[in-house]
């Protein structure tokens with residue numbers, strides 16, 4: 001017999017082995033913790049991007065260590081380096097080939113604004129050709145800064161209305 005002092009409240013969220021949640025929460029939880037970056041390494045910032053995958057910084061802690069060199073298998077483009085006008089169409093083409101939903105991190109001063117290159121050859125910010133979700137400052141930004149940018153992107157994805165897009169896309 002259950003004592004009247006035993007706390008046995010009915011929890012509608014947990015019944016047996018079934019957990020009830022919101023669709024958005026589950027979809028965003030999966031997306032947040034399994035981002036597969038497309039490493040768009042165009043100049044020196046790419047070395048710091050590589051550093052973020054090493055044991056010291058370990059981007060795997062955020063579920064983003066699976067760098068894919070095929071756009072069809074990537075959902076997070078990390079533009080690391082100077083975008084020249086010569087490379088710009090290729091960057092845009094690769095972005096177009098990535099599957100949706102997809103996000104973009106502009107890593108470093110060059111990718112964000114053209115950096116110190118106010119020259120005829122340099123695109124003054126990759127956001128002129130692709131939509132950027134997070135800008136990471138620095139020349140170059142350290143791997144910690146990139147990881148901070150990644151966490152900010154994860155926070156953004158975590159709060160997106162995911163399910164609506166899923167069924168209307």
Ligand code: SF4
Pocket residue numbers: 043044045046080081082108109110111115138139140141
């Ligand atoms: S921001 Fe600095 S480190 Fe990064 S690509 Fe430009 S010049 Fe190189």
